Amino acid sequence: xxxxxxxxxxxxxxxxxxxxxxxxxxxxxxxxxxxxxxxxxxxxxxxxxxxxxxxxxxxxxxxxxxxxxxxxxxxxxxxxxxxxxxxxxxxxxxxxxxxxxxxxxxxxxxxxxxxxxxxxxxxxxxxxxxxxxxxxxxxxxxxxxxxxxxxxxxxxxxxxxxxxxxxxxxxxxxxxxxxxxxxxxxxxx
Numbered sequence: 094x095x096x097x098x099x100x101x102x103x104x105x106x107x108x109x110x111x112x113x114x115x116x117x118x119x120x121x122x123x124x125x126x127x128x129x130x131x132x133x134x135x136x137x138x139x140x141x142x143x144x145x146x147x148x149x150x151x152x153x154x155x156x157x158x159x160x161x162x163x164x165x166x167x168x169x170x171x172x173x174x175x176x177x178x179x180x181x182x183x184x185x186x187x188x189x190x191x192x193x194x195x196x197x198x199x200x201x202x203x204x205x206x207x208x209x210x211x212x213x214x215x216x217x218x219x220x221x222x223x224x225x226x227x228x229x230x231x232x233x234x235x236x237x238x239x240x241x242x243x244x245x246x247x248x249x250x251x252x253x254x255x256x257x258x259x260x261x262x263x264x265x266x267x268x269x270x271x272x273x274x275x276x277x278x279x280x281x282x
């Protein structure tokens with residue numbers, strides 16, 4: 094096992110604190126203490142708390158995008174491709190609950206700027222292109238993207254939150270049930 098870089102230690106410490114104590118309640122000095130480093134070291138990597146927050150969010154999204162690309166059925170049907178994305182989202186956030194909880198809070202905060210929204214959207218452009226292609230080919234309902242995303246991610250988020258809170262377990266069968274129902278809600282019969 095490789096030793097994490099000092100930058101990753103800082104990012105992980107900040108993620109823990111932001112989830113456990115909220116974003117605004119977490120001072121950079123608390124992050125330095127948890128990361129067992131000095132304030133100067135933090136500011137060598139991150140010029141401000143805003144930059145640190147952005148990096149935590151984008152690092153999480155890059156890792157998630159990487160997870161989705163593993164085994165992605167590029168030549169599969171739309172159902173196979175959409176199902177792979179949704180299944181991987183569930184599996185990833187079950188394995189990384191703090192990233193999920195941070196993302197939920199961060200995206201609802203004033204720290205989530207339009208510039209960061211644009212950068213995040215660029216990360217997900219291949220998925221959006223698949224969505225538009227599937228609509229154009231008549232494989233899914235003609236749902237505007239700005240409604241499709243919250244419709245699916247809202248339901249998805251609730252299922253994952255319930256798992257994290259220990260209300261319902263998302264085992265492999267439950268994940269397949271959720272994935273199949275997401276597909277059934279958007280496909281054209």
